[in-house]
Amino acid sequence: MIPRILLGTALIPDTDKEMQLYQSGDLFSIKIPGRGDLMNSRVHGSEKALANLACEKLGDNTKPRLLIGGLGMGFTLAAALKAVGPDAEVVVSELVPEVVTWNRTLIGAPAGDPLTDKRSHVIVGDVADIIRQEPAGFDAILMDVDNGPEALVRRENDWLYSSAGLRATRAALRSRGVLAVWSSSPDRVFSKRLRQAGFDVREHVVRPHRAGKGPRHHIWIGTFRALAPVT
Secondary structure, eight states: OOOOEEEEEEEOTTSSOEEEEEEETTEEEEEOTTSOEEEESSOOHHHHHHHHHHHHTTTTOSSOEEEEEOOTTSHHHHHHHHHSOTTOEEEEEESOHHHHHHHHHTSOGGGTOGGGSTTEEEEESOHHHHHHHOTTOEEEEEEOOTTSSSOOSOGGGGGGGSHHHHHHHHHTEEEEEEEEEEESSOOHHHHHHHHHTTEEEEEEEEOSSTTSOSOOEEEEEEEEOOOOOOO
């Protein structure tokens, strides 16, 4: 039996929860005690789908600027970099500094070490702060934060999926902007909230395994809809 080795731990800001990085042979996984894997290096099909579905909506934009909320193990970033051209910029916001360190030193290889790509730029901090600070700053925003609209790890993440957070996210997008949101489960209320915030919405059901197996993950793709004038 291949032993499981604890490589590192990190506290999640604003919580009492600890993330743990493990290695078992060529498999890396990040866990929270008492819960299953948050992510691992073998099952990442829906993270790639998040990037591919969003980038398909960029059309002929040769210099897109993207924001990814959540670095994870780098698979969404890697897929986005593969999908865009040489003049793109992909900004990644990661709340937990140790996750960035792990990607640079321990777990980057399975995703192809995307942080070494000159088009990528990582910011250690809350993606909500970037959204608030950069109006019309991005052509696409990809959210893979917590568990999706039902934040389970860090309650501050609820704002991202609230009506106020979605309006702020729309304001952070440029004309013809794209919002992509990953979730572990469906949420009809969230779909409605997206529409109310000014997005045309399409929901995709994707599987994390290459063979089309495993749980059903959900990805919302929101594109700009003209807002009615305020009277």
